[in-house]
Amino acid sequence: MYGLIAIFDETTEQLIKTIWKELYERSISAYAYEVEDRIPHITLASYNNLNISDFIEQINEIYENQPAIDIKFNSIGSFLNSGALFYSPTMTKDLFEFHANHHKKFEQFNDDPNSLYIPDHWIPHCTIANRLSLEKLTEAFHYCTKRISTIQGKIVGVALIDVSDKSKAPIIYSKELIK
Template sequence: MSQSYAVELYFDPALENQVLKAWNVLARRQISTQLIEIESRPHLTLFWSDFVDVAKLENVLRVIGSKQEPLPLSFSSIGSLPNDNNVLFLGPTPSASLLQFHSQLCDAMKKEGVEVGEEYRPDKWIPHCLVAQEVPKARMAEAFTVLRDLKLPVSGYAMEISLVEYQPVRELFSLTLGTHYLSEA
């Protein structure tokens, strides 16, 4: 199986717990357990690709992540993507700071020769935090109802930017936003 790579934002512990609550409720009802099974962490995906120069991308994340303070997030909607994976997500209010950070990341990646796929370009990107994958079609309405009981909005901060390899999930690089690295003497 080929590898895929994602750039993800991780949340502060309280917000992460709110998302995990959604994963666990859906798992208990046997609607969707996949995210738990693959040992993913609640996240917002900023970029995804099958072909990546890991060293280049890590460098981009180090530079852009060190300049960015933690980003306020407020998950205010529930959505589904129009692909056939029957995905459900929590959608953050698309704040200027989030959209600007994503746009700066894309610009920085392009400068390094990292190809940004169509769905992750700033004018096409749908910010989302997955809460369920491969939900049986017949249970989508039930899953939406379960998620509505979460009492949205849930708010917090994106605290970390990470480069993650998929299947299996493996964090290759992670940086707390706003952490300034000193060059090693």
């Protein structure tokens, strides 16, 4: 199984990693450390099977002239009955089109019509904690709402990750966007 993720500028990535570390140090969540190579991201698409060389070739072609996208996280959310906590970006026209264009141009690779990442199902988010008890979810929510007010950054690249092994998520290939 594979995912295509949007990756952030260094400042945004480091801020989220710091929050992950603080949640871990407070014994609230070990989310960041459950998977080797985990980086802050927004998942754009998922695939069960993939012709990797064809997919990478298309990434290079499609994202060659794609400018970086401004992103602003100013809300926190949770999926029902998941124990997940995430920062939710403001859905701008640029973010919406970035996601929609990906799915339009990579349609031949879509092998899961029920994916949570396809248009009309996608809830863009950057996970902060996952699989928490109600008590820990409440604790994480309170901590994160007081920890920062808004995160402003950029999506500066896309990366193809392999999530076949639940203990690691290595980047197979990444492509920088135009800064």
